Amino acid sequence: MRKRLRPKLFAALGAVLFLSACKAEVLAPTGDIAAQQRDLLVISTLLMLIIIVPVMLLTCWFAWHFRSSNAAAVYKPNWSHSAKLELIIWAIPLLIVVSLGALTWVGTHLLDPYRPLSRISKVEPIAPDQKPLEVQVVALDWKWLFIYPEYRVASVNELPVPVDRPIRFSLTSSSVMNAFYIPSMAGMIYAMPGMQTTLHGVFNEPGEYQGLASHYSGAGFSGMRFKAKATDAAAFEAWVETARQQDQVLDRQTYLELERPSENVRPIGYSDVDPQLFARVVNMCVEEGKICMAEMMALDAQGGTGLAGTVNMSALIYDKHERRGTREPVFGWEPFKVTGFCSTEELDRMLAAKPASSSVTPVVSGPLRGHGMPQPMTPFGDPADRYLTLMQPSAGNAQQL
Known part of the structure; x- marks a missing residue:
């Protein structure tokens, strides 16, 4: 009997050793x-x-008290209530x-992930003049792109952040829905193509923490992980200076090359970033010849654009098969693409402008009103509304490029 128990005992101890890691x-x-x-x-x-x-x-x-061998147990067959x-x-x-x-x-x-932080920790409130660190996140196949608009640098599969500073993530995706998750910092939130979500968080202790994609997104999903490195302010500034010394610049063409599917990508740094890149990713118009989604939505709200609008749907579709060289044949006439109905200068201002309402102050903890709470707002506001406001003075002069 003892010989039979030994293998089982060793197997149990081995399982405990594996779990200890x-x-x-x-x-x-x-x-x-x-x-x-x-x-x-x-x-x-x-x-x-x-x-x-x-x-x-x-x-x-x-089960033990009313066992058949317990003659002392009271039997009440007529008890009901x-x-x-x-x-x-x-x-x-x-x-x-x-x-x-x-x-x-x-x-x-x-x-609420859209709710700005009201404190750094249990014992430390946020100073009124403390500005959160803006980080723009793009879920790619199969890697993570982090853009720091305040510093004009970017990184792939590496997220350095300072300790005890609020972080405001703005998230989107390039192809399919994904989920951004750093268990040690904050909860999970989805990143979706053509949409922007927001997440607020903070690190209170320095260290290196695991970040991952918690939503299956294809063949390279298992390697879609990154390291979140929480450091003091001096070390973070040193990393920014190191990133600015890199040879690569993240412009629209570089982004399109980075967007191609790849697995287990090592960390990459970029010394400069196109300031409109993230807005173009959200509006699905990084590629040349694609009308921005915000402009098309605004035109649809005004009644549409007739034949130009129907045919131009081919430019709105984020055709990952075309980018991967596996585009299926299209029947009918050769589709043309409308690049825009506003001038190039107006389009640049639409993508670059930030409304005054984007400067959200931390919400002071207090009685919760539920229905009376303000609706969540993205840092960029509604791009379609911004386009309509921009085009209002020159609506009669809108032109097809």
């Missing part, structure tokens, strides 16, 4: 937002265990459900 990043966060999410998860679990643990214990006790038991069975779960609902409602609002 795991790092519980979700339960051991280093950022205030991730810590609040951890607390929400733990409190919710403990509240549910108030019901689950007694039920499991009572199940075992009933107990008001006290009914009160316990219904009142306690009801209170737990109410508590979970209140906890979830408050947490949903306070941890």
